[in-house]
Amino acid sequence: MPLSKRSTLTQFLIEERRRFPGASGDFNALILDVALACKAIARAVAFGELGGMLGNHGESGASINVQGETQKKLDVISNDMFISANNWGGHLAGMGSEEMDDPYQIPGQYPRGKYLLVFDPLDGSSNIDVNVSVGSIFSILRAPQDVIDSGRDIKAEDFFQPGAQQLAAGYALYGPTTMLVLTVGNGVNAFTLDPNLGEFKLTHPNIQIPADTQEFAINASNSRFWEAPVKRYVDECLAGKTGARGKDFNMRWIASMVAEAHRILMRGGVFLYPRDTKDPSKPGRLRLLYEANPVGMIMEQAGGRASTGREPMMGVMPTSLHQRIGLVFGSRNEVERIERYHREPVAQKDDANPLFAERSLFRD
Numbered sequence: 585m586p587l588s589k590r591s592t593l594t595q596f597l598i599e600e601r602r603r604f605p606g607a608s609g610d611f612n613a614l615i616l617d618v619a620l621a622c623k624a625i626a627r628a629v630a631f632g633e634l635g636g637m638l639g640n641h642g643e644s645g646a647s648i649n650v651q652g653e654t655q656k657k658l659d660v661i662s663n664d665m666f667i668s669a670n671n672w673g674g675h676l677a678g679m680g681s682e683e684m685d686d687p688y689q690i691p692g693q694y695p696r697g698k699y700l701l702v703f704d705p706l707d708g709s710s711n712i713d714v715n716v717s718v719g720s721i722f723s724i725l726r727a728p729q730d731v732i733d734s735g736r737d738i739k740a741e742d743f744f745q746p747g748a749q750q751l752a753a754g755y756a757l758y759g760p761t762t763m764l765v766l767t768v769g770n771g772v773n774a775f776t777l778d779p780n781l782g783e784f785k786l787t788h789p790n791i792q793i794p795a796d797t798q799e800f801a802i803n804a805s806n807s808r809f810w811e812a813p814v815k816r817y818v819d820e821c822l823a824g825k826t827g828a829r830g831k832d833f834n835m836r837w838i839a840s841m842v843a844e845a846h847r848i849l850m851r852g853g854v855f856l857y858p859r860d861t862k863d864p865s866k867p868g869r870l871r872l873l874y875e876a877n878p879v880g881m882i883m884e885q886a887g888g889r890a891s892t893g894r895e896p897m898m899g900v901m902p903t904s905l906h907q908r909i910g911l912v913f914g915s916r917n918e919v920e921r922i923e924r925y926h927r928e929p930v931a932q933k934d935d936a937n938p939l940f941a942e943r944s945l946f947r948d
């Protein structure tokens with residue numbers, strides 16, 4: 585393929601920027617720094633055990649992150665890569681990460697900029713040791729004006745902006761190929777890393793998610809903790825042609841949200857990690873600021889939808905940096921159906937659900 589046939593990420597960003605004659609170039613430079621971190625993580629992931637990259641972090645006994653989850657070596661390495669690629673450029677007022685309890689302050693020797701970067705450096709990291717796709721997710725916000733004016737240290741509250749205010753969002757998927765999927769608020773474009781050039785090339789312009797689907801993704805081991813509208817939805821999918829939906833459904837669960845989001849972008853589908861009753865202290869499993877919001881923006885920009893089940897994800901006002909939330913995203917008509925089920929009064933009894941019925945798969 586001759587060089588000129590596909591845009592590189594740099595060319596794509598420069599051409600996008602021409603739509604904004606006043607733009608300084610800071611934003612593009614920031615995205616390219618994030619892309620550099622993703623390329624570095626892709627290499628680390630690819631070396632796996634050969635690079636001593638697998639296993640838990642911590643010499644003696646595993647260390648636990650702010651989420652109460654075991655940190656893998658690659659979680660910590662990926663976090664360091666995000667920081668070192670992004671802390672020096674003068675574009676950021678600060679960063680937030682799944683792997684850091686508190687906001688990251690830009691070191692004194694570097695200038696501070698007008699953006700905030702919040703990320704999960706390696707999502708699905710429980711899959712690393714079994715060589716299944718993992719990814720990085722990021723969201724870019726504008727820093728509050730007083731942060732920009734004063735250059736003061738950032739606080740968690742500075743990130744408390746609804747998803748609708750994200751300036752850009754994206755993820756890198758470390759699968760059979762490394763891909764960067766990006767929205768800067770003007771559709772969704774996906775780039776594949778050309779291993780010969782070390783450059784992301786535009787391979788999937790203007791992605792659109794089909795509005796309908798026959799594929800759903802949910803961790804069914806949590807079924808006894810689901811709320812009634814989710815039980816009803818899954819029950820109807822499982823009932824297939826013979827049930828209310830009148831069509832058969834397929835099910836997938838990779839346990840790597842980036843990989844699930846990518847599958848849905850490529851061929852449609854719906855993903856649910858809903859609020860449930862498993863642990864009353866956790867209103868959902870996934871994190872609002874660096875999982876639900878960036879994936880939500882990507883879905884909506886591709887014509888799909890993202891929701892808590894009860895309300896549009898993009899409207900939720902965050903109240904903490906590491907806030908968890910119920911998340912449903914994917915093909916628009918399915919997500920809207922799930923939202924409708926949450927609004928409708930519940931007329932179902934558990935034993936009407938094949939998941940719990942006498943001869944069901946999930947009954948012990």
Ligand code: F6P
Pocket residue numbers: 707708709710803839840841842870
């Ligand atoms: O956020 C972490 C994550 O690994 C997601 O990528 C994934 O969708 C989910 O957790 C998997 O959860 P479970 O272990 O319940 O299947």
